[in-house]
Amino acid sequence: MQISIDPKQLKRRERRDRMFVGYSYAAIFLAGAFLVFFFADIVRTAWSAFEQAELRVELHYNEEAKEMGDYALSEEMSYLVSRGVTRLIPNQMRENRSLLGTTQEKWVLADAEVDQYLKGKPNRLKKKERQLVDRLRDEGHARLAFNIGFFENGDSKLPEMAGIWAAAVGSMYVLIITFLFSFPLGVATAIYLEEFAPDNRFMQIIEVNINNLAAIPSILFGLLGLSIFINFMGVPRSSALAGGLTLSLMTLPVIIISTRAAILAIPDSIREGALALGATRWQMVLTNVLPLSLPGILTGTIIGLARAIGETAPLMIVGMMAYIPEAPDGFTSAATVLPAQIYTWSSDSLRAFTERTSAGIIVLLAVMLLMNGVAIYLRNKYETKW
Amino acid sequence: METSKIFLYLFCGLIPLAVVAYFLATKKTYSVKFEGETFQSTPGSYGWYAIVCTLFPALLASFLAAILQLTGIVEVPGTALIATAIAIAAGGLWVALMTIKPSLRARAIVEQLIVKLLFVASLVSILTTVGIVLSVTFEAIKFFDMVSLWDFLTGTTWNPDEAVAGKDTQGVFGSIPLFAGTFMITGIAMLVAVPIGLFSAICMAEYASPTFRKIAKPALEILAGIPTVVYGFFAAITVSPMVVSAAEFFGIEADFTNALAPGLVMGVMIIPLISSLSDDVITSVPGSLREGSLAMGAYRSETIKTVVLPAALPGIVSAFLLAVSRAVGETMIVVMAAGLRANLTWNPLEGMTTVTVRIVDAFTGDQAFDSPETLSAFGLGLVLLVVTLILNVISLVVIRRFRQQYE
Numbered sequence: 001m002q003i004s005i006d007p008k009q010l011k012r013r014e015r016r017d018r019m020f021v022g023y024s025y026a027a028i029f030l031a032g033a034f035l036v037f038f039f040a041d042i043v044r045t046a047w048s049a050f051e052q053a054e055l056r057v058e059l060h061y062n063e064e065a066k067e068m069g070d071y072a073l074s075e076e077m078s079y080l081v082s083r084g085v086t087r088l089i090p091n092q093m094r095e096n097r098s099l100l101g102t103t104q105e106k107w108v109l110a111d112a113e114v115d116q117y118l119k120g121k122p123n124r125l126k127k128k129e130r131q132l133v134d135r136l137r138d139e140g141h142a143r144l145a146f147n148i149g150f151f152e153n154g155d156s157k158l159p160e161m162a163g164i165w166a167a168a169v170g171s172m173y174v175l176i177i178t179f180l181f182s183f184p185l186g187v188a189t190a191i192y193l194e195e196f197a198p199d200n201r202f203m204q205i206i207e208v209n210i211n212n213l214a215a216i217p218s219i220l221f222g223l224l225g226l227s228i229f230i231n232f233m234g235v236p237r238s239s240a241l242a243g244g245l246t247l248s249l250m251t252l253p254v255i256i257i258s259t260r261a262a263i264l265a266i267p268d269s270i271r272e273g274a275l276a277l278g279a280t281r282w283q284m285v286l287t288n289v290l291p292l293s294l295p296g297i298l299t300g301t302i303i304g305l306a307r308a309i310g311e312t313a314p315l316m317i318v319g320m321m322a323y324i325p326e327a328p329d330g331f332t333s334a335a336t337v338l339p340a341q342i343y344t345w346s347s348d349s350l351r352a353f354t355e356r357t358s359a360g361i362i363v364l365l366a367v368m369l370l371m372n373g374v375a376i377y378l379r380n381k382y383e384t385k386w
Numbered sequence: 387m388e389t390s391k392i393f394l395y396l397f398c399g400l401i402p403l404a405v406v407a408y409f410l411a412t413k414k415t416y417s418v419k420f421e422g423e424t425f426q427s428t429p430g431s432y433g434w435y436a437i438v439c440t441l442f443p444a445l446l447a448s449f450l451a452a453i454l455q456l457t458g459i460v461e462v463p464g465t466a467l468i469a470t471a472i473a474i475a476a477g478g479l480w481v482a483l484m485t486i487k488p489s490l491r492a493r494a495i496v497e498q499l500i501v502k503l504l505f506v507a508s509l510v511s512i513l514t515t516v517g518i519v520l521s522v523t524f525e526a527i528k529f530f531d532m533v534s535l536w537d538f539l540t541g542t543t544w545n546p547d548e549a550v551a552g553k554d555t556q557g558v559f560g561s562i563p564l565f566a567g568t569f570m571i572t573g574i575a576m577l578v579a580v581p582i583g584l585f586s587a588i589c590m591a592e593y594a595s596p597t598f599r600k601i602a603k604p605a606l607e608i609l610a611g612i613p614t615v616v617y618g619f620f621a622a623i624t625v626s627p628m629v630v631s632a633a634e635f636f637g638i639e640a641d642f643t644n645a646l647a648p649g650l651v652m653g654v655m656i657i658p659l660i661s662s663l664s665d666d667v668i669t670s671v672p673g674s675l676r677e678g679s680l681a682m683g684a685y686r687s688e689t690i691k692t693v694v695l696p697a698a699l700p701g702i703v704s705a706f707l708l709a710v711s712r713a714v715g716e717t718m719i720v721v722m723a724a725g726l727r728a729n730l731t732w733n734p735l736e737g738m739t740t741v742t743v744r745i746v747d748a749f750t751g752d753q754a755f756d757s758p759e760t761l762s763a764f765g766l767g768l769v770l771l772v773v774t775l776i777l778n779v780i781s782l783v784v785i786r787r788f789r790q791q792y793e
């Protein structure tokens with residue numbers, strides 16, 4: 001039999017083949033390009049938030065300033081200095097009476113509009129004020145300094161005073177609760193399913209259920225948290241406890257799945273060795289299986305917690321996105337978390353908040369990156385290949 | 387008394403008792419009374435046995451009391467609870483010490499209990515699902531008392547601001563526009579995610595060198611790790627204005643809260659989900675199938691198109707369904723970048739709202755908890771739950787079939 005090949009057709013097929021390879025690489029590079037563009041965009045908007053405008057002003061601690069902090073400044077300057085500074089002056093004078101009648105020259109926080117103007121961004125300063133700021137800058141009385149307040153303050157209605165600290169503390173509290181509940185429960189479930197569970201229909205249902213739980217939209221966990229933890233069990237709304245409990249139910253499937261994988265990776269010879277030496281099943285688990293699978297379990301847990309720290313929707317439902325300027329002082333006091341803080345800032349119309357939002361995002365991404373880095377480090381260092 | 391204080395006193399009372407139980411029990415195994423006899427288990431096992439006897443009934447009692455308290459059947463005063471619990475614990479300790487004798491199989495008892503506890507832990511995941519279903523259903527039933535299910539599913543106007551408690555709620559809660567918005571945005575997301583995700587998977591499974599794969603796979607995973615609130619901000623601040631100016635360039639008018647921007651960004655978010663699941667199934671298609679096709683003279687691409695992809699189709703369908711379920715339930719991106727106004731349209735450049743946006747909006751407003759608008763969130767939540775449950779279960783079943791076929 002003779003096979004005749006049409007050279008034209010062959011060429012066309014070859015061209016199609018090459019194009020297919022091209023498409024497939026293009027897809028990956030497109031995704032990679034998005035990633036680069038995305039990070040560049042976030043960093044570009046966030047960059048300026050790590051600097052904050054300061055003005056060098058003379059503060060006159062006179063009688064009037066005791067009532068209204070604005071009077072400590074000359075009139076034209078009082079519009080340029082942050083209200084967060086002038087608001088505190090009467091208090092300072094009450095605490096330190098010797099201030100009265102003195103004059104001090106020092107660097108103070110500038111208003112957000114001055115800050116935006118100095119950074120060359122759109123602002124609402126009047127022409128006269130702009131000229132004044134220009135003059136101050138030329139005299140060296142206006143500068144951009146490292147924005148330390150961003151890492152020390154809580155939320156504020158004044159953009160120049162708003163910081164990430166309270167939200168970071170809130171996130172930590174939530175994470176502690178999440179860990180305390182999801183880690184023991186998740187590991188216990190995984191041990192049971194892998195080492196003790198009988199192979200019957202009920203166990204299959206549990207398995208399907210865990211996989212399904214991992215794919216349920218997070219917002220539905222918020223509805224669960226609202227109606228069970230808050231309305232039924234009486235956990236205080238907006239508290240780290242309510243948020244942490246809700247997130248621990250979300251993190252549970254992640255921990256279960258990764259713990260099972262870690263336990264499954266241990267060869268049966270280890271188990272048989274322990275059993276042959278007379279250990280009971282539980283002793284075998286406790287002294288052989290768990291220690292050997294611990295790196296895998298910890299890696300999975302940290303990855304699950306890193307996902308939990310970026311979760312927003314369920315926490316909004318349990319009330320953790322209210323305006324909360326103070327860091328929480330316990331698990332039951334009102335708290336906010338990093339992503340909720342980012343959301344609150346992003347929905348504010350003031351432009352100065354936009355760069356704070358990006359800066360908050362960078363802090364959040366850094367925390368997540370750190371956690372994932374630790375997880376990868378743990379895995380590479382302690383994981384045994386059988 | 388505060389709940390936290392009750393917990394504190396309870397544990398301050400119980401933990402020392404447990405420690406005492408351990409020491410007394412181990413001590414008893416060394417006592418002269420049993421000299422010459424061999425114990426069934428090690429002294430430590432008897433210690434743990436005593437701890438179990440001390441703590442278990444006391445904790446069970448406090449747990450029951452807590453349940454009774456929550457359901458409001460009986461009001462248990464805190465001090466009485468603590469006193470009872472500690473008394474029960476002391477009783478348990480006494481019983482444990484009395485029952486310790488060489489023939490007692492302490493270790494077996496303790497280990498059986500441990501296994502039971504592990505089983506109870508595995509029930510939590512079931513309880514979570516049940517909890518979600520119940521909590522959503524109960525409030526949704528209240529909602530459907532006010533609004534008929536038919537109106538809810540077929541109505542085309544969603545305007546809950548007009549629904550004040552007690553007033554007529556006819557024709558205000560029509561959820562068609564919300565579903566339309568959800569499916570519009572999901573559809574756009576899928577148009578982005580499916581081709582890119584699938585081609586990435588093909589590239590990594592079939593063409594890429596191991597080094598390239600080592601870099602590209604984690605890079606794609608980063609996309610999945612970025613928090614959704616960050617995607618939402620990106621969609622609202624960067625992508626939306628870009629879409630608007632692109633539309634202006636073509637002379638079309640676009641809203642700043644258009645459906646296209648969140649759809650595109652959501653698509654990017656879903657790429658890794660599709661690519662990693664498809665990658666798994668493509669690599670698990672047996673090599674013999676590929677070799678058969680290549681031996682017949684087919685190009686690589688022809689092999690992939692006519693042999694590998696059809697064989698991997700169930701897995702890819704399952705990945706697709708999971709991705710749809712993820713997109714339908716995605717909240718933050720649409721909350722931040724899509725509109726709030728229910729709008730029934732085919733134009734992706736107009737603002738549309740979604741089911742999840744309305745759920746969040748209902749809880750972050752200042753309505754009373756039993757107002758129709760807040761309850762409507764549970765009605766929407768129920769629909770969302772049913773849709774995602776169906777998608778997830780189908781996807782899980784399909785992938786399981788696929789695995790049975792090839793592995």
